Amino acid sequence: xxxxxxxxxxxxxxxxxxxxxxxxxxxxxxxxxxxxxxxxxxxxxxxxxxxxxxxxxxxxxxxxxxxxxxxxxxxxxxxxxxxxxxxxxxxxxxxxxxxxxxxxxxxxxxxxxxxxxxxxxxxxxxxxxxxxxxxxxxxxxxxxxxxxxxxxxxxxxxxxxxxxxxxxxxxxx
Amino acid sequence: xxxxxxxxxxxxxxxxxxxxxxxxxxxxxxxxxxxxxxxxxxxxxxxxxxxxxxxxxxxxxxxxxxxxxxxxxxxxxxxxxxxxxxxxxxxxxxxxxxxxxxxxxxxxxxxxxxxxxxxxxxxxxxxxxxxxxxxxxxxxxxxxxxxxxxxxxxxxxxxxxxxxxxxxxxxxxxxxxxxxxxxxxxxxxxxxxxxxxxxxxxxxxxxxxxx
Numbered sequence: 143x144x145x146x147x148x149x150x151x152x153x154x155x156x157x158x159x160x161x162x163x164x165x166x167x168x169x170x171x172x173x174x175x176x177x178x179x180x181x182x183x184x185x186x187x188x189x190x191x192x193x194x195x196x197x198x199x200x201x202x203x204x205x206x207x208x209x210x211x212x213x214x215x216x217x218x219x220x221x222x223x224x225x226x227x228x229x230x231x232x233x234x235x236x237x238x239x240x241x242x243x244x245x246x247x248x249x250x251x252x253x254x255x256x257x258x259x260x261x262x263x264x265x266x267x268x269x270x271x272x273x274x275x276x277x278x279x280x281x282x283x284x285x286x287x288x289x290x291x292x293x294x295x296x297x298x299x300x301x302x303x304x305x306x307x308x309x310x311x312x313x314x315x
Numbered sequence: 316x317x318x319x320x321x322x323x324x325x326x327x328x329x330x331x332x333x334x335x336x337x338x339x340x341x342x343x344x345x346x347x348x349x350x351x352x353x354x355x356x357x358x359x360x361x362x363x364x365x366x367x368x369x370x371x372x373x374x375x376x377x378x379x380x381x382x383x384x385x386x387x388x389x390x391x392x393x394x395x396x397x398x399x400x401x402x403x404x405x406x407x408x409x410x411x412x413x414x415x416x417x418x419x420x421x422x423x424x425x426x427x428x429x430x431x432x433x434x435x436x437x438x439x440x441x442x443x444x445x446x447x448x449x450x451x452x453x454x455x456x457x458x459x460x461x462x463x464x465x466x467x468x469x470x471x472x473x474x475x476x477x478x479x480x481x482x483x484x485x486x487x488x489x490x491x492x493x494x495x496x497x498x499x500x501x502x503x504x505x506x507x508x509x510x511x512x513x514x515x516x517x518x519x520x521x522x523x524x525x526x
Contacts, residue, residue: 179472179476183468183472190468191464198448201448241483244349256434259438262368262438291476291498292476295491
């Protein structure tokens with residue numbers, strides 16, 4: 143690693159192996175958290191299904207009801223996810239928001255680009271509303287998921303104490 | 316072949332139990348979670364795609380869709396089916412160094428490439444009328460929607476968050492092996508599944524291009 147010169151740092155990455163055993167060591171102190179990832183995946187799946195339903199029938203008029211139902215369930219899952227997450231105590235909220243806001247910025251940009259493509263192609267009326275709201279759910283849910291994934295593994299910087307000592311299981315209120 | 320599940324940073328591999336003394340020292344290269352140069356390139360590419368959509372000309376749309384799609388397919392196939400198993404064979408220090416150099420780039424490359432491919436592709440299909448039900452191969456187009464939809468869900472919901480979380484973990488003074496192992500396992504499994512699904516994309520796109 144000498145080639146890397148000063149742009150490296152040494153770390154005791156193996157310390158955890160000695161301190162806590164190897165496989166499954168993490169799961170022993172695994173915090174109890176709501177199924178944010180699972181709910182987010184389900185929500186995104188519903189949105190994508192609604193989008194495919196609408197786009198696969200162009201330019202024919204199709205009943206909006208199925209897409210609206212899929213969107214409504216997806217939005218409910220988003221709401222449930224945020225609610226469950228908000229009830230977690232001792233969560234690394236600072237890290238969650240630090241990561242989530244930059245991620246939100248990126249995904250709002252992506253969603254804006256897709257919205258622009260819809261408008262550029264003169265999409266109007268019900269389909270535009272459904273797809274726009276789908277993009278809103280998408281642009282909120284993905285950053286939530288990114289922030290959650292990072293924050294769930296965050297713990298105060300380890301100094302000399304055993305790894306995972308501060309990873310007490312957050313409890314639901 | 317090393318199983319993909321084993322393609323981790325490698326830090327969880329048990330050292331001999333007798334060696335319970337000082338932990339192994341690994342050098343982690345300094346890195347930015349989001350590389351600034353890459354971010355600048357991503358923004359420029361995105362702006363160019365928006366310009367191509369606004370102009371609605373065939374050549375720029377075709378360029379961004381084909382170039383982006385080729386990059387997306389190749390990256391997924393190569394990462395999931397070639398690089399992944401190779402990573403599993405590297406020594407732990409080499410894996411750490413490789414991961415810290417690869418993953419930040421992936422944070423920028425994948426969202427840019429995916430957005431570029433899909434946005435330009437949709438505009439292209441609108442211009443050519445290939446997304447209309449009157450198109451003779453409409454079923455193939457819908458199949459491509461489904462494949463891309465599944466890939467997008469996996470990439471957005473599992474792969475990208477794991478990618479970013481690994482980098483945050485590696486930034487810590489004492490990265491935890493089991494966290495890195497879990498996240499890298501998720502990343503490589505996803506990359507492998509996406510690689511296989513990209514074969515379906517190749518089949519569909521070549522069929523559509525053949526008329």
